[in-house]
Amino acid sequence: MVEEKIELIESHEHPLDGYLRKGRIPHIFCPGCSLGSITTVIVDAILAAGLDPKKVAVVSGIGCTGRISGYLNFDSFHTTHGRAIPFAIGLGITDPERKVIVISGDGDLFAIGGNHFIHAARRNADITVICVNNFNYGMTGGQVGPTSYIGQFQTTAPYGAVEEPFNLPDLATSCGAVYVARWTALDVRRMKDSLVEALSKKGFSFVEVLGSCPTTYGRRNQLAEGKMILEFYKDHTELQHGADTREVGIEKDGPLIVGKFVDIEGRPTLTDHLLDLQKRGRASVSKE
Amino acid sequence: MSKEEAELLEVMTGKHFVTGNIAVAEGSLAAGCKFFGGYPITPSSEIAEHMARRLPQINGHFVQFEDEIASIASILGASWGGSKSMTATSGPGYSLMVENIGLGMMTETPCVIVNVQRGGPSTGLPTLVGQQDVMQTKWGSHGDYEPIVISPSTVQESFDLVISAFNFSEQYRLPVTFLMDETIGHMSEKLVIPAKEKIKIVNRKKPTVPPEEYLPYKAGKDLVPLMAIAGDGYRVMMTGLTHDERGYPEISAEAQEKNVRRINDKIRKNKKKIIKTEEYKLDDADIALISFGTSARAAKGSVNRARKKGIKVGLLRLITVWPFPDERIDLLADQVKKIIVPEINYGQITREIERSSHGKTEVKGIFKLGGAIHTPEEILKEIEKGK
Amino acid sequence: MARVEVRFAGFGGQGIGLMGRLVGEAVALYEKGKNSVMTQSYGPESRGGASSADVVIDTEEIDFPKATELDYFVVLSEEAYNKYIPKLKKGGILFVEENLVHLDDNANKAKQIFKIPATKIAETLGSKIFANIAMLGYVCANAKDIVSEEALVTVMKQKIKARYIEKNLIAFKKGKEYKQEG
Numbered sequence: 001m002v003e004e005k006i007e008l009i010e011s012h013e014h015p016l017d018g019y020l021r022k023g024r025i026p027h028i029f030c031p032g033c034s035l036g037s038i039t040t041v042i043v044d045a046i047l048a049a050g051l052d053p054k055k056v057a058v059v060s061g062i063g064c065t066g067r068i069s070g071y072l073n074f075d076s077f078h079t080t081h082g083r084a085i086p087f088a089i090g091l092g093i094t095d096p097e098r099k100v101i102v103i104s105g106d107g108d109l110f111a112i113g114g115n116h117f118i119h120a121a122r123r124n125a126d127i128t129v130i131c132v133n134n135f136n137y138g139m140t141g142g143q144v145g146p147t148s149y150i151g152q153f154q155t156t157a158p159y160g161a162v163e164e165p166f167n168l169p170d171l172a173t174s175c176g177a178v179y180v181a182r183w184t185a186l187d188v189r190r191m192k193d194s195l196v197e198a199l200s201k202k203g204f205s206f207v208e209v210l211g212s213c214p215t216t217y218g219r220r221n222q223l224a225e226g227k228m229i230l231e232f233y234k235d236h237t238e239l240q241h242g243a244d245t246r247e248v249g250i251e252k253d254g255p256l257i258v259g260k261f262v263d264i265e266g267r268p269t270l271t272d273h274l275l276d277l278q279k280r281g282r283a284s285v286s287k288e
Numbered sequence: 289m290s291k292e293e294a295e296l297l298e299v300m301t302g303k304h305f306v307t308g309n310i311a312v313a314e315g316s317l318a319a320g321c322k323f324f325g326g327y328p329i330t331p332s333s334e335i336a337e338h339m340a341r342r343l344p345q346i347n348g349h350f351v352q353f354e355d356e357i358a359s360i361a362s363i364l365g366a367s368w369g370g371s372k373s374m375t376a377t378s379g380p381g382y383s384l385m386v387e388n389i390g391l392g393m394m395t396e397t398p399c400v401i402v403n404v405q406r407g408g409p410s411t412g413l414p415t416l417v418g419q420q421d422v423m424q425t426k427w428g429s430h431g432d433y434e435p436i437v438i439s440p441s442t443v444q445e446s447f448d449l450v451i452s453a454f455n456f457s458e459q460y461r462l463p464v465t466f467l468m469d470e471t472i473g474h475m476s477e478k479l480v481i482p483a484k485e486k487i488k489i490v491n492r493k494k495p496t497v498p499p500e501e502y503l504p505y506k507a508g509k510d511l512v513p514l515m516a517i518a519g520d521g522y523r524v525m526m527t528g529l530t531h532d533e534r535g536y537p538e539i540s541a542e543a544q545e546k547n548v549r550r551i552n553d554k555i556r557k558n559k560k561k562i563i564k565t566e567e568y569k570l571d572d573a574d575i576a577l578i579s580f581g582t583s584a585r586a587a588k589g590s591v592n593r594a595r596k597k598g599i600k601v602g603l604l605r606l607i608t609v610w611p612f613p614d615e616r617i618d619l620l621a622d623q624v625k626k627i628i629v630p631e632i633n634y635g636q637i638t639r640e641i642e643r644s645s646h647g648k649t650e651v652k653g654i655f656k657l658g659g660a661i662h663t664p665e666e667i668l669k670e671i672e673k674g675k
Numbered sequence: 676m677a678r679v680e681v682r683f684a685g686f687g688g689q690g691i692g693l694m695g696r697l698v699g700e701a702v703a704l705y706e707k708g709k710n711s712v713m714t715q716s717y718g719p720e721s722r723g724g725a726s727s728a729d730v731v732i733d734t735e736e737i738d739f740p741k742a743t744e745l746d747y748f749v750v751l752s753e754e755a756y757n758k759y760i761p762k763l764k765k766g767g768i769l770f771v772e773e774n775l776v777h778l779d780d781n782a783n784k785a786k787q788i789f790k791i792p793a794t795k796i797a798e799t800l801g802s803k804i805f806a807n808i809a810m811l812g813y814v815c816a817n818a819k820d821i822v823s824e825e826a827l828v829t830v831m832k833q834k835i836k837a838r839y840i841e842k843n844l845i846a847f848k849k850g851k852e853y854k855q856e857g
Contacts, residue, residue, distance in 0.1 A: 021525065024536060057518050059365070070527060070537060075518035077368065078527035078537075080391050083361040086353060090325055090362030093349050094369025095519055116361075119354040274349050281344025285297060305700035305713075475740050476696065476713040478703040582740075589738030664739055
């Protein structure tokens with residue numbers, strides 16, 4: 001048996017130095033919350049995708065996930081509840097070279113902001129949307145949300161959630177997203193590779209990350225520690241690249257299908273259309 | 289088409305006969321607007337339609353969004369991307385926009401919102417005039433902020449003053465509301481567009497220090513911070529949360545005092561430079577009319593008619609509705625025995641005038657609740673009662 | 676010159692709005708010392724039904740932009756006639772499309788009534804769409820304080836599409852030269 005040598009490195013530098021804002025750490029996330037590690041994965045992916053940091057902008061709505069933008073040392077925008085996507089579209093249009101990433105939660109993106117999501121996918125806006133789905137409204141204290149599964153207990157669902165939740169990958173796919181994937185917070189390597197793909201893609205790409213929220217979700221649903229949620233993910237995850245998104249809805253105790261579901265080439269993006277309109281506009285002038 | 293040719297097209301120098309809606313669209317282009325995000329609504333839709341045709345010609349962008357909330361959010365985003373941006377709507381759409389107008393106030397984002405007023409509340413009178421959104425433009429969003437709101441009375445002013453709206457928004461870093469109404473929006477009048485070099489344009493001041501020395505929300509004497517935009521390398525940090533000079537969220541009473549006091553004071557303390565009124569035959573008046581927008585036209589007509597009858601009456605027209613010219617009205621209250629306020633609502637500006645005249649003179653509103661504008665004769669009747 | 680109020684009215688599709696725009700623009704941009712304001716009804720009645728366009732003309736600044744007491748009423752449909760004839764002031768002047776409008780007692784308040792078969796004239800040019808311009812020619816020749824021919828033709832040449840302008844100018848001339856019987 002060969003003994004693995006572990007060398008401790010002492011350093012005053014952190015691999016993410018320069019990519020997190022000075023003076024903003026420690027973050028506000030709860031112990032056991034996955035948002036910290038997801039933030040790391042997002043930064044790793046931005047670097048691995050080879051994006052020029054000056055040309056990266058992150059936009060968030062409101063909620064726990066919405067706070068990620070404020071820790072990142074890119075051009076970062078923390079907007080109103082539900083409105084990150086249209087803000088991001090306006091921001092992106094001003095420079096086609098800019099990569100605009102929307103990072104927000106399930107309540108922000110799919111309850112109050114749902115209309116913007118489906119239209120952004122329809123028009124193939126050039127943004128990457130990363131949704132950390134924690135199945136509830138964390139920051140406001142654990143209310144039921146649009147991704148809460150039937151039977152889930154939350155402060156405003158004291159007898160269990162009764163409504164059908166959104167199947168986010170299927171929603172994105174049916175509205176025209178060109179890249180759709182889902183991972184759990186545990187799948188850090190696959191998540192990073194997938195994010196690199198999503199970020200490198202033109203048009204509307206969507207990645208759902210199932211997060212761990214022990215404080216306001218787990219405690220009420222027999223998953224009171226972050227570790228328990230991740231263990232649940234480990235036991236229930238099934239990797240199915242290319243799965244039919246209609247089949248990946250989430251049910252209580254059911255399997256969690258993860259993978260890359262959609263990766264389409266060639267669909268013209270909003271930027272393509274707008275630049276084409278400029279050509280047509282200029283042509284109409286020279287005709288006059 | 290070259291860049292220079294595109295620039296020429298931004299300003300349609302010459303004489304035109306157009307509606308207020310077309311004039312405001314052309315004015316925005318002359319001011320340098322390069323992005324319009326909007327949602328159709330009567331009676332403002334012609335602005336969106338005109339921008340959809342014109343912006344692509346001058347290397348700008350038009351996007352019709354899924355609703356007014358997306359529209360206002362998009363123009364805030366575009367402003368942070370460095371484009372002058374605008375949206376246009378009417379009452380119901382403005383109601384949907386107010387939350388993000390608050391975001392624009394808190395984050396000090398230059399942009400222009402045109403509200404072509406119709407009768408309300410609710411769906412009200414889609415095709416007919418109203419002036420019922422005056423108070424909403426002041427108090428619409430929650431929290432304390434000091435808006436700049438400009439109201440044109442003519443087609444020419446729809447062009448000229450929307451340029452001022454853009455200039456104010458850039459100079460003081462805030463969303464400026466351009467408060468039109470259905471009558472001005474839909475009527476055609478002569479519009480003279482001057483040569484491009486004759487049009488005064490103000491652009492936001494940008495930082496020049498190295499990024500590590502830049503404090504995005506530290507302001508100088510004018511209380512307006514320098515604005516770095518996305519892509520400048522300053523790693524912009526924008527949040528609707530109360531923030532410190534670095535732009536970092538700080539949830540405390542102290543940070544709130546500093547932050548919110550400054551975004552209000554930058555307008556309050558500069559209001560002498562912002563407020564614009566027109567005074568017509570007020571010097572010797574013992575009755576004053578105070579009005580704005582379409583109503584001010586009929587008010588002026590009634591002054592002329594009354595003067596012919598030897599009644600000493602004059603008009604104070606509010607060109608900027610907000611900030612409010614309290615001090616001028618306070619003085620006027622010393623001079624005249626009656627102030628008459630024609631407005632197409634149930635007494636919005638009238639209350640402000642009561643407040644700022646401190647009970648020193650009678651204030652009488654003439655209210656129409658929407659759908660029709662005052663005639664000069666109707667106002668004259670009230671003048672004759674007071675003589 | 677005192678204020679002059681003109682209303683053009685007819686049914687949707689007759690090009691009533693264009694009549695108002697052409698006259699308004701001709702006055703505002705090409706008549707020295709005159710101002711004009713053009714307004715259109717924006718209610719549901721502007722789709723189908725009665726359509727109208729008002730032009731207010733004055734040498735003074737136009738304070739009140741709407742027409743309330745018409746000096747001229749130019750009408751090309753029965754429905755529009757019935758709807759708006761009460762607005763014609765006593766002693767005002769009426770222009771009617773004689774085959775489309777039945778006059779009643781209300782017309783008696785007019786100082787003068789000018790009748791023209793504008794649609795028939797237009798049809799001799801191949802389409803009734805020229806009826807509005809034929810009517811404008813007639814108005815231009817007979818109403819002295821609305822707009823000059825020179826100004827109106829200048830604007831027509833700018834605003835009417837090249838492929839239609841020739842026939843419109845003929846329609847205008849025919850209207851201008853038309854003399855009513857009796």
